[in-house]
Amino acid sequence: MSAALETVGLEKRxxxxxxxxxxxxxxxxxxxxxxxxxNGAGKTTFVNLLTGVLQPSAGxxxxxxxxxxAMPPERxxxxxxxxxxxxxQLFAGMTPLESLGVAVxxxxxxxxxxxxxxxxxxxxxxxxxxxATRFKLVDxxxxxxxxxxxGKQRLLEIALxxxxxxxxxxxxxxxxxxxxxxxHDLLATVAALPRDVSVLLIEHDMDLVFSFxxxxxxxxxxxxxxxxxxxxxxxxxxxxxxxxxxxLDG
Amino acid sequence: xxxxxxxxxxxxxxxTSRWKPLEFAFWLVAFGAIWLLPSHHxxxxxxxxxxxxxxxxxxxxxxxxxxSLGHAAFFGFGAYFAGIFAIRVIGDPxxxxxxxxxxxxxxxxxxxxLVLRGVDLARLMVTLGVALVLGEIANKMTWLTGGxxxxxxxxxxxxxxxxxxxxYGRTAYVYSLVVTFLLFLLARRIVVSPFGLSxxxxxxxxxxxxxIGIPVNRRLIAVYTLAAAYAGAAGAxxxxxxxxxxxxxxxxxxxxxxxxMLVIGGTGYLYGGFAGAIVFKVLQDVISNWTPQYWTFWIxxxxxxxxLIGRERMNHRVAVLWARLRxxxxxxxxxxxxxx
Numbered sequence: 001m002s003a004a005l006e007t008v009g010l011e012k013r014x015x016x017x018x019x020x021x022x023x024x025x026x027x028x029x030x031x032x033x034x035x036x037x038x039n040g041a042g043k044t045t046f047v048n049l050l051t052g053v054l055q056p057s058a059g060x061x062x063x064x065x066x067x068x069x070a071m072p073p074e075r076x077x078x079x080x081x082x083x084x085x086x087x088x089q090l091f092a093g094m095t096p097l098e099s100l101g102v103a104v105x106x107x108x109x110x111x112x113x114x115x116x117x118x119x120x121x122x123x124x125x126x127x128x129x130x131x132a133t134r135f136k137l138v139d140x141x142x143x144x145x146x147x148x149x150x151g152k153q154r155l156l157e158i159a160l161x162x163x164x165x166x167x168x169x170x171x172x173x174x175x176x177x178x179x180x181x182x183x184h185d186l187l188a189t190v191a192a193l194p195r196d197v198s199v200l201l202i203e204h205d206m207d208l209v210f211s212f213x214x215x216x217x218x219x220x221x222x223x224x225x226x227x228x229x230x231x232x233x234x235x236x237x238x239x240x241x242x243x244x245x246x247x248l249d250g
Numbered sequence: 251x252x253x254x255x256x257x258x259x260x261x262x263x264x265x266t267s268r269w270k271p272l273e274f275a276f277w278l279v280a281f282g283a284i285w286l287l288p289s290h291h292x293x294x295x296x297x298x299x300x301x302x303x304x305x306x307x308x309x310x311x312x313x314x315x316x317x318s319l320g321h322a323a324f325f326g327f328g329a330y331f332a333g334i335f336a337i338r339v340i341g342d343p344x345x346x347x348x349x350x351x352x353x354x355x356x357x358x359x360x361x362x363x364l365v366l367r368g369v370d371l372a373r374l375m376v377t378l379g380v381a382l383v384l385g386e387i388a389n390k391m392t393w394l395t396g397g398x399x400x401x402x403x404x405x406x407x408x409x410x411x412x413x414x415x416x417x418y419g420r421t422a423y424v425y426s427l428v429v430t431f432l433l434f435l436l437a438r439r440i441v442v443s444p445f446g447l448s449x450x451x452x453x454x455x456x457x458x459x460x461x462i463g464i465p466v467n468r469r470l471i472a473v474y475t476l477a478a479a480y481a482g483a484a485g486a487x488x489x490x491x492x493x494x495x496x497x498x499x500x501x502x503x504x505x506x507x508x509x510x511m512l513v514i515g516g517t518g519y520l521y522g523g524f525a526g527a528i529v530f531k532v533l534q535d536v537i538s539n540w541t542p543q544y545w546t547f548w549i550x551x552x553x554x555x556x557x558l559i560g561r562e563r564m565n566h567r568v569a570v571l572w573a574r575l576r577x578x579x580x581x582x583x584x585x586x587x588x589x590x
Contacts, residue, residue, distance in 0.1 A: 163462070
């Protein structure tokens with residue numbers, strides 16, 4: 001069976017700097033996988049390569065066996081590769097209802113329908129409400145996004161990705177800035193995703209990683225440092241050294 | 251508000267596409283002016299054409315976030331196309347209008363690829379450049395456009411073969427008004443559609459729009475083409491109703507004026523162009539009667555005040571006043587953080 005998402009010899013250079021260094025990575029179908037690494041390890045560059053925001057200097061990216069290396073970002077989304085952002089990327093002047101509505105209609109292929117009012121299809125509405133309920137956004141559906149409290153904006157950030165019905169979901173520090181109490185709700189929602197959705201969590205909060213992931217990959221200086229199960233990684237002295245900034249020989 | 255979430259969501263979405271009382275009032279007045287203001291048809295015709303032009307800019311600026319300093323390229327192209335078509339082919343207004351609209355749309359489609367790359371400043375320069383190039387072409391091709399003397403000898407036939415253009419501008423105003431109204435109806439439908447909503451996501455955050463699967467470039471090409479066609483229609487109306495085209499239709503100040511009107515009237519709700527065009531033209535008329543040479547001084551001053559005070563704050567003031575008058579609870583202020 002082919003991997004849900006796979007990179008072979010992926011590389012990204014900015015002038016003389018190697019931001020992603022020969023990364024060959026495999027995300028199994030249904031995986032709950034975490035990608036960790038110290039600040040500046042190249043996690044965000046890696047995500048930008050996967051989603052097509054950046055073009056790789058070398059290497060291949062495959063989504064369910066299909067080569068997507070040269071595909072523009074929006075086509076990758078249609079193929080089921082969806083991401084969330086570390087810093088909220090929302091539609092400030094629109095309501096959550098409208099934002100989710102656009103994502104749902106776009107996925108259903110209604111994006112060019114200009115002759116009928118948005119919201120005249122009950123399938124779309126039903127799905128918006130279902131997602132809003134799951135992410136506790138029902139009571140703020142009609143508010144302008146810019147005026148929502150941060151916690152709600154964070155939920156909307158993730159809900160928007162859900163609305164695209166991902167097959168592979170990339171979560172870029174989903175809990176960043178979310179208060180402790182809401183953190184668990186957020187992760188519970190992610191963990192409750194059906195198993196046919198494969199999830200890659202990019203995070204540096206270790207507690208979160210250990211409670212969510214089944215496998216962990218460690219990225220250091222743009223290259224894959226090691227990979228293993230949660231207990232393997234948790235007990236790996238080299239990983240601890242990297243995180244504490246100690247030298248490996250020391 | 252009572253109801254299940256589904257009912258609330260349905261109602262909220264239906265609300266945005268429903269006609270408000272003020273809109274009915276506006277169009278009633280606009281059509282009523284045919285009979286009520288017979289001596290002002292010439293200026294009304296000019297206002298409604300300018301409003302259509304401003305609305306076309308609103309489609310790209312207010313809905314898709316493309317700032318243009320050369321929108322007169324399409325207005326001017328439509329005007330020249332309609333004028334030349336009347337002289338060289340036939341003088342039937344509707345045929346000329348439709349062809350000029352389509353041709354301007356085609357020009358918009360071709361030049362849309364230039365505005366895809368880059369952000370605001372780059373777009374301002376590219377659109378400005380396109381308008382300058384076209385303006386100079388119109389200036390040089392004297393045999394076709396009349397160059398600096400203007401395009402003379404435009405003779406229009408009657409509208410629908412029935413209504414001759416008269417000296418008082420009555421037919422002109424009715425013709426321009428009906429065309430503008432029909433184009434407005436179409437635009438109003440488009441902006442509340444799934445397509446229209448997807449444009450607003452691009453305006454607010456193109457990065458995220460792409461990340462939820464919206465083909466941003468194609469949508470921008472589509473709306474730019476549409477806006478160019480609308481601007482071309484406005485230009486054609488001007489050429490046909492005044493039966494004259496000069497280089498003025500494509501000049502830089504026309505692009506700047508229309509942007510100014512939109513800023514005065516507000517972007518992103520289609521009526522901004524109408525409000526701006528009315529305020530602009532009436533001010534121009536009133537102030538230039540009073541001090542013919544310095545009227546732009548006052549327009550400039552108003553612009554500075556508008557931008558400094560900020561439209562959101564002003565609109566909020568009006569909303570609060572309105573709520574007080576009707577004895578309703580005051581609306582909450584909208585935060586401006588993160589907005590455009």
